[in-house]
Amino acid sequence: MPILKKTAGRPLTQVDNRNALIEAARVLFVESDYDKVSVRAIAQQANVDASLIRYYFQSKLGLFSEMLKETLAPLTQKISQTNKAMIHNSPEEILSTYYSMMSQNPDFPKLIYRTASLPDSPQNRELQARLLTLMPSPKFAIIDKIKDADILKADVDVMCAKMSFISLLIFPFLMPELFKKAVGIETSPEFMQKLAKHNASLLRHGLFADDNQPSQDCKK
CATH class of the missing domain: 1.10.10.60 (Homeodomain-like)
Structure with missing residues (x-):
């Protein structure tokens, strides 16, 4: 006991x-x-x-891994669900889930970024390996799936779309306070949900060939 x-x-x-x-x-x-x-x-x-x-x-490493797993669980579950369902709203649903989750843990993206950016060493490679098991590239290949489903706009570059999607996910939580103050941005959980809907609309109209159909997030 x-x-x-x-x-x-x-x-x-x-x-x-x-x-x-x-x-x-x-x-x-x-x-x-x-x-x-x-x-x-x-x-x-x-x-x-x-x-x-x-x-x-x-061990401490085991605790670190479990902490990552439990914090990221809502996001990984949403990705698994959207990978099995229709793909049209997948990026938007992932974006909304991520913003909601990170609004409750606003500094957590900094931990992910810092872990992913650690200098090379046996211990750091193990930490990064634990992180990658929770964020495997096949699950996050949403843009590739949109392309394969032939619903990506013809003039959209896949690599640029991937970079835009990742930027929309990560940068709002890594934006330095100096920049926020300079442009008059004040963040709160309510604002982040509004931003999630706004960025979901950007994804919808920027990526999908059938952009005349509004997403569920944007109709709320």
């Missing part, structure tokens, strides 16, 4: 402790590089015994 660290209030359950570790890892790995976050610091942030990290996740 795992050791539960006693605190004031109601007793913690095993589920509470596991979730507390996931949340603590999310906070600390966003704030600092992987190698600067200790097992002890994570346990202290979660207010549980450090031995629980090994009990639930085997």
